[in-house]
Amino acid sequence: MNTLPIKPTSALTVDVEDYFHVAAFEKTILPADWAKMPVRVEANTYKLLELFARYDAKATFFLLGWVAKRYPELVRDLVKAGHEVASHGFNHIKATQQSRAEFAKDITDTKNLLEDITGTAVYGYRAPSFSIDKTNEWAFTELKAAGYLYSSSTYPVKHDLYGTPDWPQQPYLRPEGIWECPMPVLNKVGRQWPIAGGGYFRLLPYWLSKKCIEQYLQQSASPYMFYFHPWEIDPEQPRIDAAPYKSRFRHYTNLNRMQGKLSRLLQDFQWRSVQDVYRPYFM
Incomplete structure (x- = not known):
């Protein structure tokens, strides 16, 4: 009798921010300008909810906080659909650009807001642009004090931004x-290669991304984690022509092709939230 192979369970994560929040445009679009920008994040996130439901995928x-404050019903709908809600900070300010007091307020305000909206505890945090490093390890003390269980704020690779x-x-x-769940890397030919999604997933052919994930799952005893953003499935978003070429290339x-590649990814692997996949560590 032929049986289908069992798909390993990996963690699916979405950093819920709009196109004008991204670090690549932070010098082009100031927070004071955000209120004037056409908002796309709500509709794009609902598209993701539909896509995830089609493939029985759950995510974190x-x-x-900026998004949650404006669209509380979206946040509640995420929980109703069985997904985990976690914190990405309030205004997408890198942890390395905040004082300790500013960071503590940022993560506490966002956690309180999300919990007030959903009526459920928020356990996870991800720093914008993976911005916790040796210069601000005090951030972990503040996360613990604020009541977080885990962070996913580090990426053990060499990159020009983090x-x-x-x-x-x-x-x-x-x-x-506090538990830190770093983004996965593939150790190959003496280097650590970023394979956790984001811009790399959009830039590389799908077959290569799939192969790297499969190799990671074969080599590592740790879970695999993937991340991306709602704006990445939105080719119709407004173009920020004033941004530097490198930033525009990475972003656009x-x-x-992203939604089609994402559909293949959801079909080829089994996806659950960070809380579910990393539960054996947290217990």
Whole structure:
């Protein structure tokens, strides 16, 4: 009797921010301008809810407080659909650009807002642009004090905008008492390759991304985690022509292909929230 192979369960995560929130445009679009920008995040996130339901995928949505405050019903609908709601900070300010007091207020205000909207506890946090590193390890103390259980705020690669290449690649309990779940990397030919999604997933052919994920699952005892943003499935979003070329290239390349590639990913692997996939660590 032929049986289908069992798909390993991996963590699906969505950083819920709009196109004008991204770090690539932070010098082009100031927070004071956000209220004047056409908002796309609500409709794009609902598209993702429909897509995830089609493939029985559950995810962790790391929400900006800015988004949650404006669209509380969206946040409640995420929970109703069986997804995990977590914090991405309030205004997408990098942790490395905040003082300790500012960071503590940011993560506390966002957590309180999300919990007030949903009536459920919020356990997870992801720093904008993976912006926790050696310069601000105090952030983990503040996350613990604010009541978070885990963070997913580090990426052990070398990158021009972020990266902690010499930090652990597996989930680990920090001395401050909070779990850090770093983004997965593939160790190959003496390098750590980023394979967790985002812009790399849009830029690379799908077959290569799939192969890298499969190799990671074969080599690593740790779960795999994927991330992306709602704006990445929206080729019709307004264009920010004043942004630098490098930023525009990273942001706009293959937006028209992303939803199709994402559908294949959802079909080829089994997806659940961070809370579900990493539960054996947190217990």
